[in-house]
Amino acid sequence: MVGFTAALTAALIGVIIGSISGYFGGITDDLLMKFCELFQSMPRFLFALVIVVFFGNTIWNVVVVIGILSWPRTGRLVRAEFLQLRESEFVMAAKGIGMSSARIIFKQILPNAMHVVLVTASLEVGAAIITEAGLSFLGAGDPNLMSWGRMLYNAQRFLRTAWWLAIFPGSAIFLTVLSLNLIGDGLNDALNPRLRRVKR
Amino acid sequence: MPLLANTSAEGLAERLWDFWKGYRRNKGAVFGLLFLIILVTVAVSADWITEFGPMDTGVGRPLQATWQGIYSAAWCTVLEFH
Numbered sequence: 001m002v003g004f005t006a007a008l009t010a011a012l013i014g015v016i017i018g019s020i021s022g023y024f025g026g027i028t029d030d031l032l033m034k035f036c037e038l039f040q041s042m043p044r045f046l047f048a049l050v051i052v053v054f055f056g057n058t059i060w061n062v063v064v065v066i067g068i069l070s071w072p073r074t075g076r077l078v079r080a081e082f083l084q085l086r087e088s089e090f091v092m093a094a095k096g097i098g099m100s101s102a103r104i105i106f107k108q109i110l111p112n113a114m115h116v117v118l119v120t121a122s123l124e125v126g127a128a129i130i131t132e133a134g135l136s137f138l139g140a141g142d143p144n145l146m147s148w149g150r151m152l153y154n155a156q157r158f159l160r161t162a163w164w165l166a167i168f169p170g171s172a173i174f175l176t177v178l179s180l181n182l183i184g185d186g187l188n189d190a191l192n193p194r195l196r197r198v199k200r
Numbered sequence: 201m202p203l204l205a206n207t208s209a210e211g212l213a214e215r216l217w218d219f220w221k222g223y224r225r226n227k228g229a230v231f232g233l234l235f236l237i238i239l240v241t242v243a244v245s246a247d248w249i250t251e252f253g254p255m256d257t258g259v260g261r262p263l264q265a266t267w268q269g270i271y272s273a274a275w276c277t278v279l280e281f282h
Contacts, residue, residue, distance in 0.1 A: 146254035176239060179232035186229020190222030 002063055002147070003180075006128035009067025011121040014074025019105050019113075021075070022082025033079070040072045045134060052140045059142040062135060066128045074120045081113040115191030122184035126177040133173050148173050 021032040051065045085091060086109065094104045129148075135141050136149025148169040155165035224230055242249065 172239075175235060179235040179239075182226075182228040182232030183236065186223045186226040186232065189226045189229070190219050 002059065002066070002132045003125040003129040005063045006066035006070060006132070007121045007124040009064065010070035010124050010128075011074055011117055013067070013071035014120070015078055015110070015117055017071065018075040018078025019082055019110060022079035023086055023101065023105050023109065025083070025086075029079070032075075036072045036075050039069065042069070044069045045131060048131060048135060049138065049140055052135060057135075057140050057142055059145055062132055062141060066131050070124050070128060074117065074124065077116045077120055078113055081116050082109055085109045085112055115188070118191060119184050119188045122180055122187055126180035126184075129173065129177055129180075 017032050017036065021029045021036075048062075048065045048069055052061055055061050082105075091104060091108060094108050099108070132141065132147060133149030133152065136147045137152045139153055141147055141150050141153075151169035152166055155162070155169070158165050223233075246254070
């Protein structure tokens with residue numbers, strides 16, 4: 001749940017900023033990309049740790065922090081797709097019939113860039129699960145909720161006597177993140193129009 | 201293209217089928233999806249699978265089945281992280 005909610009937050013912010021940046025270009029693009037670089041230059045895990053320690057380690061703080069720190073990758077990829085698609089004929093046609101910028105962005109270009117968002121979001125879910133597990137492992141997760149990271153944190157004291165307490169949550173994290181990455185690959189195969197053209 | 205897209209229910213079903221045809225070519229992705237479905241199913245039905253809460257951890261009798269009552273006997277070590 002943490003992974004999906006954080007990835008959804010990251011996708012939402014990334015799509016909004018990436019689409020505005022890619023569609024309008026110019027100074028808007030420059031400013032938004034500098035803002036994006038600001039987030040990319042921060043060490044993600046350490047920043048998340050500091051924020052969670054300062055603002056409290058509730059589950060929603062963890063989700064929001066991971067989401068806020070994860071959007072730049074989605075934002076950059078959406079921007080790149082928008083830069084390419086805004087020169088397309090169907091966008092020119094939409095502009096020609098007087099569609100507003102918001103309608104062109106959300107009704108015309110975004111559906112064609114959704115494969116990028118879905119693939120990145122599936123990878124972000126895995127990254128968010130690892131970040132949350134890392135935070136919980138260090139004791140910065142929500143103490144009122146159980147998570148695989150927290151199970152690993154609790155298992156530290158029993159590594160010699162009860163190894164399975166660490167092995168099963170660790171394996172669950174590994175297999176889930178692997179599955180999400182494989183799903184991302186599959187989504188890319190199925191949704192990326194360039195790959196589809198090559199295979200058919 | 202969206203300007204010409206078929207938005208009817210049949211069109212949606214056709215697009216979903218096309219998506220699935222592309223997706224299932226990647227065996228790893230099918231495995232990943234199956235694993236995730238199993239994981240979510242187990243998580244959702246956890247209340248019926250086991251009577252113990254997620255915050256309870258028993259390390260006293262490692263090989264004892266849950267139905268034998270890991271919390272009931274006095275000889276059992278139970279650690280509860282609350």
